[in-house]
Amino acid sequence: MARTAEVVRNTKETQITVRVDLDGSGVSDVETGVGFFDHMLDSFARHGGIDLYVRTQGDLHIDFHHTVEDTGIVIGQAVAKALDGFKGIRRFGHAYIPMDETLTRCAIDLSNRAYLIWKVAFKTPKIGEMDTELFKEFHHAFAMNCGACVHLETLYGDNSHHIAESGFKALARALRTAVELDPKTHGHAPSTKGVL
Numbered sequence: 001m002a003r004t005a006e007v008v009r010n011t012k013e014t015q016i017t018v019r020v021d022l023d024g025s026g027v028s029d030v031e032t033g034v035g036f037f038d039h040m041l042d043s044f045a046r047h048g049g050i051d052l053y054v055r056t057q058g059d060l061h062i063d064f065h066h067t068v069e070d071t072g073i074v075i076g077q078a079v080a081k082a083l084d085g086f087k088g089i090r091r092f093g094h095a096y097i098p099m100d101e102t103l104t105r106c107a108i109d110l111s112n113r114a115y116l117i118w119k120v121a122f123k124t125p126k127i128g129e130m131d132t133e134l135f136k137e138f139h140h141a142f143a144m145n146c147g148a149c150v151h152l153e154t155l156y157g158d159n160s161h162h163i164a165e166s167g168f169k170a171l172a173r174a175l176r177t178a179v180e181l182d183p184k185t186h187g188h189a190p191s192t193k194g195v196l
Helices: 035-048 065-083 134-146 160-178
Strands: 004-010 014-021 028-031 051-058 092-099 102-110 115-119 148-156
Touching: 004 065, 014 065, 028 035, 035 051, 035 065, 035 160, 051 065, 065 134, 092 160, 102 160, 115 134, 134 148, 134 160, 148 160
Parallel strands: 028 051, 115 148
Antiparallel strands: 004 014, 014 051, 092 102, 102 148
16 A cells, blocks of 8 residues: 655645655655755655655745745655554664764654654854754654654764754654564554554
């Protein structure tokens, strides 16, 4: 059975369409109007092994906040929808991602109990035109709407580009493991409760 989903969300601030295929090959087609954010989402798709289509039109004349946060909301909703009750998955995943002088780790639990631990500090307020504080907004929105408990920490690093990108790659690699089908679950949610 295909683990795919489409979510459309239209507000006064953003109009967003997202399609995901959890069993894809990492193909991305992303347009948010924010170049560096597009680059991060392309990396997220590639390293997560998730086919990702994103079209976001946001109120960029104000700032990038609504565009980034709302895109995180919809991607999280699409992943959760594709997971169909978290049935049959490994549930847990983790990854360490080095990028030159930077090392970031992510641990994820697809538990339907959303939470974000964010231990990431940027050396600059912007990367290109994008405010670095928006990376936390994306990860928070994704975790809350995916039903994921995400712990993301940059252990060390200096370059803001490397810090941001290693975070997206770490989330992607951890998610890639967590969404994998586990034959030992026999198609059930991996929980002693029987449901997540």
